[in-house]
Amino acid sequence: MFYHKKKALLALAVYALLSCGIPFATIASPFPVSQSQINIEALPSPSPEPVYVIELPLPPVAPSDDVDACTKRINPRGTGCIGKTAELRNGNFLPDNKHIVATVTFAGAPAAPDPASIYTGEQLIVIKTDGRTFANGDPWKCITCGIPEANRNGTTSLLEYPQAFKDGRRVLAGNNIVDCGAVLSSPACRPEKARIYPTYWPTTADGSGPGGTIRENRIHPDNMHMGFSSFTTTGGVMGQYAYFGRLVFNPSPTSGTPRVPRYELQNVTRLYDPSALQPFSVYGDELRINNEAISVGELRGFSGSGDELTYVGSNWESSNIDLFAADLTTGHVRRITQHPGYADPIDISADDKWSVILDTRSTNRTMFMAGLRHIPPLTDLVSSTAAASIRNNGQRRFFQPWLLDRAGDRGAYFGQQLNAAGDGSPGSVNDPQWNSQADPRWSWDRTKIAFYQTLTAPPQCGGVNPLPCPVSTADGGRTYRIMLATLTSRIPIKPRTVKTVSDLVPWGVPYVPGQTTPTRWYPPAGMYKVYGKVSGHAAVTLVENSAGNGLEAVAVRYEDYSDHVGVVIHGSENVTAVSDSLTLERVAWYSNLTSSGDQTGSKVTSDGGFHLLIDMMDTEFVANGTLTTTIDGEIYAQPENYT
Structure with missing residues (x-):
């Protein structure tokens, strides 16, 4: 700490x-x-x-992925082994609060027709959390192992984000819904009775094709709707929008693929309106920051009551990636996190009174870039991808x-x-x-x-x-x-019981299959002033990229700038970000900022500047030069380069 x-x-x-x-x-x-x-x-x-x-507790571990590596000596009950380094995911609790769902990767199973051959690959399991065991002596139970092929048509990866519905019988796992026909933890839930159905988002005007690619799926607490995100690529630039739709079971689809019984997303709303208030607005030569704007980047879930959705959105402070909530009906925005650590995953308790988040705040990893508080998010117009990508060291979070x-x-x-x-x-x-x-x-x-x-x-x-x-x-x-x-x-x-919410999200835009995805608005290139809420101003220069589809550089000079009583920012920053590919970004950063008053600090780059090459997917930190933040004498340096 x-x-x-x-x-x-x-x-x-x-x-x-x-x-x-x-x-x-x-x-x-x-x-x-x-x-x-x-x-x-x-x-x-x-x-x-x-x-x-x-x-x-989890299934025992196979010494390798080889056939028959999971021996009876390792698992005498013949109920499978998981891989030593194989990925897994925890899910949520069943309604009894004594079980959770999870997805694991089984390995080392014997070949068919051995009964234990079903314990292989990605599977959905239920784990007891009270120290007890199922009838066979295991503290876990595989739900999808052994489901007949005829009952799993169209199944894709089950690994991501397992979430049990409140009926205790169904689980959203990846882009599939597993339906056991009985409470998952009960003896009546057996593989021969279970079904796996794909989810399908129609994105073409005639309903044809495999549907849209969806990620970060989250069940709404009414168990009738789902939020999700989807990547976009426009002009060589990667983007992402969040959506909200109703899950409707279709036993006999007549269009789209796979043409099998499936859950379809209907009455979908895109949670972005290009005509609504944006995070920035321009009034003559004045650039204004609008914290009340709804700016859903990646959807993270919902409140316990379902009244709000949670998301990662536009920063309120420079380089500080935070979590926000927006009311599904009114659009009222509230900021949940402020710490300069990177926050992303979140779950809100059923009574809406508590949140659990995952954050880097117990380390100093992001402090070199985000630690100096109360700087407006101006360079973030080009540096937000870099600020979000420094949180990991490759696969290490x-x-x-x-x-x-x-x-x-x-x-x-x-x-x-x-x-x-x-x-x-x-x-x-x-x-x-x-x-x-x-x-x-x-x-x-x-x-x-x-x-x-x-x-x-x-x-x-x-x-x-x-x-x-x-x-x-x-x-x-x-x-x-x-x-x-x-x-x-x-x-x-x-x-409390959660009522079914409306399909309509008033501040969103109804999604029409086949429509062109909009591009997010950004302020046009030019020279502006941003006035502090307390005192001073910032002189800002925005430069558009050569493709004409976004900003490439932001230069800012602060003069007695203050958004908060007792904290005054002085100095300058200049950041340029160029995309080498859809996900790889090259950033040149020059900073010489000081903070006076209640917060005494600085944010300074080395003489030649700070130059960062980072891929938003691989998150491998590779930099030349330094960017260092000092607060009240405490120095926060950048992480070591990925090697």
Whole structure:
């Protein structure tokens, strides 16, 4: 964790609590509290809660992927093994709060006709979370192993984002819906009765073709609708829009492929309106920043009541990637996170009072770029992709789970790390080599949270990388694990019934299959002024790229600029970003900023500037030159280059 010198006493107190083995930790604010935020920051912060974290049981591990590697000695019950480094995903809880769904990759099964041959490849399982076992003695049960081919027509990968419906019988897994015909954890749920149906989004005017490519699927709490995202490519530039639609089962489709029983997305809304208020607007020579604008980049889910959707959107502060929520009906936007760490996955409790997020805030990884607070997001017009991509080191993420109340980050409150207790030793719940992945999940009664982690592995360690590879202490040496955090002082609640929401999202645009995807609006090239909410201004120059489809460079000079009482920004920044391909970006960054007042700091590049080459998919950090942020004497340097 990082703490500024002004917070040293508080940091020592927190460290003392952790050293005594108390199973919780909070992170104090290393940033100034501005008077303009007092309406939010005056809200009292919740006291830290006791948290008990355990690792959930998984199938045993096969020593290799070879046929027959999963022997009876490894699994006497013949119910399969998973691969040592094979990916998995935790899902959400079943309605009884005693089981979660998950997807795993089975390996080493014997060849057919051995009954155990069905335990191979990506499969959906259910795991008991209460320490008990199923009738056969396993604490887990495979739902899709052995489903007849005739019952899985059109099935694609099951791995991503498993989410059980509230009926306890169906699970969204990847772009499929698994229907067991009975509660998944019950003996009546058997492979021969189960079905797997594809989901289908019609995107052509005549309904033909394989449908649209969808990702980041999230079930709405009414269990009738689904939110999702989809990539776009326009003029050699990659983009993404989010959508909201109704899931309707069609037993006999007459168009599109695959032409099998499927769930179709109907009455779809694109959650972007090019004619609505945008994050920036131009009034003569003035450029205005509109924080009330709805700017859904990647959809992350919904509130427990279903009234809001959560998303990663346009930054409110420079290089600071945050989570937001927008009301599905009114479009009211609220900011959930403020910390300069990168936040992405989120789940909101059924009563809407709590969020669990995955964030890099327990490390310094993004502080060199985002740590200086209250800088308006002007260079972000070209640098937001780079700011979002520095969060990982290739396949290694730096996420850990954090608990926030509904009001989110504010003042001295930046949440509670759920897995902070422990000695940091190999395999412990806070072992820094085990990093969380996507989608933590609340139990319906608001007392438990499931999340999964992966261990640092080659090429992020070993070889030419100077980081030694850790030795896994998990069963069979596997490098994935699923964790369960129990908030032991909480009294279980009964979630209220969620009514079916309207298909219409008033601030979105009804999607018409076959229509041309719009391009996101951006301010035209030119010279502008941005006036601080408290004082001063910024002189801004925007330069368009040679293709004429976006901005390429932003130069800013701040003069006594202040958006917050007590924090004044001076100096200049100049950022140019050029796309070498759809996902690879080359960034040249020159910065000489200072902050005075309650926050004393700087953001400075080396003499030749900071030059970053990064792929938004591979997220491998490769830079020449330096970008360094200093706050109250604390220095935050960039990560080492990926090697």
